[in-house]
Amino acid sequence: MTIYSFETAKAGVEEKNNEDSFRIRQINMEKTMVLMSDGASTGVFSKEWSDHITNNIDSSWLKSVDDLEYGLNTLRESFKPNITRQTALRKFLMEGSYATLLALLIEEDTGWFSSKLDLTLYSIGDVCVFVFSEDGSLEFSFPYTRYEDFNNVPDLIRTSEKLQKKTPYVIKPSSFKTSAKSLIVVASDAISEYLFQAKDEGKLLSSIEDIVACENNENFKKLMDIYRQEMNMKNDDVTVCVLTKEPELYFRKGVNHGLPGA
Amino acid sequence: MYTAEISRTNPALILFLFDCSYSMSEQYGTAKMSKGQYLANICNESIDQIILSCEKGDEIRAYFEIGILGYGEGSDILLPIQSVIDLANNPSRMVSETLDGVTVEKPEWISDPTKRVNTDMIAGFRKAKSVLADWASTHPDSFPPVLIHVSDGEWTSDNPVQTALDIQSSVTTADGNCLILNIHISSEGGDVLTYPAETPTGSEHQGALFGMSSELPESFYQRALEMYPATQVGARGYMYNAQPEDLTKFFDIGTRLRG
Numbered sequence: 001m002t003i004y005s006f007e008t009a010k011a012g013v014e015e016k017n018n019e020d021s022f023r024i025r026q027i028n029m030e031k032t033m034v035l036m037s038d039g040a041s042t043g044v045f046s047k048e049w050s051d052h053i054t055n056n057i058d059s060s061w062l063k064s065v066d067d068l069e070y071g072l073n074t075l076r077e078s079f080k081p082n083i084t085r086q087t088a089l090r091k092f093l094m095e096g097s098y099a100t101l102l103a104l105l106i107e108e109d110t111g112w113f114s115s116k117l118d119l120t121l122y123s124i125g126d127v128c129v130f131v132f133s134e135d136g137s138l139e140f141s142f143p144y145t146r147y148e149d150f151n152n153v154p155d156l157i158r159t160s161e162k163l164q165k166k167t168p169y170v171i172k173p174s175s176f177k178t179s180a181k182s183l184i185v186v187a188s189d190a191i192s193e194y195l196f197q198a199k200d201e202g203k204l205l206s207s208i209e210d211i212v213a214c215e216n217n218e219n220f221k222k223l224m225d226i227y228r229q230e231m232n233m234k235n236d237d238v239t240v241c242v243l244t245k246e247p248e249l250y251f252r253k254g255v256n257h258g259l260p261g262a
Numbered sequence: 263m264y265t266a267e268i269s270r271t272n273p274a275l276i277l278f279l280f281d282c283s284y285s286m287s288e289q290y291g292t293a294k295m296s297k298g299q300y301l302a303n304i305c306n307e308s309i310d311q312i313i314l315s316c317e318k319g320d321e322i323r324a325y326f327e328i329g330i331l332g333y334g335e336g337s338d339i340l341l342p343i344q345s346v347i348d349l350a351n352n353p354s355r356m357v358s359e360t361l362d363g364v365t366v367e368k369p370e371w372i373s374d375p376t377k378r379v380n381t382d383m384i385a386g387f388r389k390a391k392s393v394l395a396d397w398a399s400t401h402p403d404s405f406p407p408v409l410i411h412v413s414d415g416e417w418t419s420d421n422p423v424q425t426a427l428d429i430q431s432s433v434t435t436a437d438g439n440c441l442i443l444n445i446h447i448s449s450e451g452g453d454v455l456t457y458p459a460e461t462p463t464g465s466e467h468q469g470a471l472f473g474m475s476s477e478l479p480e481s482f483y484q485r486a487l488e489m490y491p492a493t494q495v496g497a498r499g500y501m502y503n504a505q506p507e508d509l510t511k512f513f514d515i516g517t518r519l520r521g
Contacts, residue, residue: 045319
């Protein structure tokens with residue numbers, strides 16, 4: 001599978017302070033797990049929390065909502081950020097850290113005449129997945145399906161059990177079967193919101209192509225700055241991952257940028 | 263207007279202006295403390311909340327600058343304008359509190375500033391005008407400075423309302439005019455008011471402090487509505503005998519509760 005991935009911090013923020021976290025793990029020859037978590041910038045230790053989530057989720061947790069919820073509870077217990085200052089300790093005790101999550105399991109179902117991809121998805125929050133069919137049309141998106149969905153405050157996974165009980169999250173599950181030739185995009189909230197806007201303007205796939213054409217994070221940062229300034233995209237950390245077995249079906253040229261955090 | 267993102271490049275200023283006059287030493291309502299002590303508590307709590315909003319775990323980010331002026335017989339600088347990082351590193355004292363069973367140290371910056379003097383409120387606003395104008399001239403692209411005035415409203419000098427209105431009209435950044443919020447703490451009783459849209463019918467002092475309070479810009483109005491659902495269009499930054507909610511909720515520090 002060819003994988004393109006790009007990430008950049010919000011404008012005015014150093015790249016090391018990008019609070020998105022993204023991991024891909026090859027479970028076996030047929031199975032790939034994609035995890036994207038977006039640490040909330042108003043919280044404390046947001047980057048550490050989103051990294052803790054993506055580094056430690058086990059693919060066996062993606063069997064059911066209950067399994068994932070149980071697993072996330074263990075992550076809450078094992079999260080021990082390095083706290084060296086009283087202000088940080090007080091904020092952590094009062095508010096904790098919070099982040100969203102999109103977990104995607106891609107299983108290749110190889111048949112005699114054609115192969116399929118079985119997608120298993122779980123969402124807490126507003127990181128989105130888009131699936132395009134061979135003809136370039138959008139055949140599936142999750143958990144949101146339209147631009148207006150971003151008006152809602154996203155659910156968040158919190159490190160504070162007390163606050164989580166006060167504002168519980170809902171794990172949204174989904175599954176989708178698609179052609180092995182499909183194009184899959186996983187994108188954090190601000191760029192997802194932008195992509196839904198592009199969809200309404202008939203520019204969705206060309207926007208994905210523009211992203212893939214960036215080839216590196218430096219160019220991607222420039223493109224995101226243009227989107228922010230000219231297209232009204234929200235100033236937020238941005239992460240995008242594009243996966244396909246057939247890049248030439250969708251793009252002028254295909255470049256494999258490797259597996260971040262693999 | 264009033265949409266500039268607060269960042270390390272373009273920090274925001276919150277300037278407190280405190281009434282340190284004799285009348286502030288009186289008991290505050292049924293609270294077991296003086297109005298001056300109550301004022302100090304509001305201030306320490308607000309500064310603490312602002313610093314916590316800038317705390318990211320590995321560091322405190324310099325999104326805000328804070329200063330405190332006082333007036334009584336003339337005006338004084340109680341705390342020079344400084345970044346939240348310097349404030350966090352230099353409290354005047356620490357008090358212990360327990361959070362989730364853990365004992366932690368909570369900082370404080372001022373104690374009851376009350377002096378047994380007159381209430382030269384206009385001198386306070388004149389000093390504030392000069393300090394705010396200096397700051398705005400060096401931060402032309404920042405969110406407009408916010409002046410938070412805490413008083414029982416009973417001045418003994420000339421009427422300060424026009425001076426306060428002058429601050430609103432003359433101190434500006436590219437993002438708008440200076441905002442003035444008044445926290446009116448009184449022993450006179452009467453209904454608690456939070457961000458009213460119409461002139462209060464109580465004392466002359468209520469009317470004056472309301473009159474010098476800025477109309478909440480849209481972003482502040484929306485936050486006020488979240489905190490106090492009865493807030494009406496045209497609401498002003500005036501509170502009467504109300505415990506101010508987290509003042510940091512008014513400010514767009516990066517993105518709010520987004521991932």
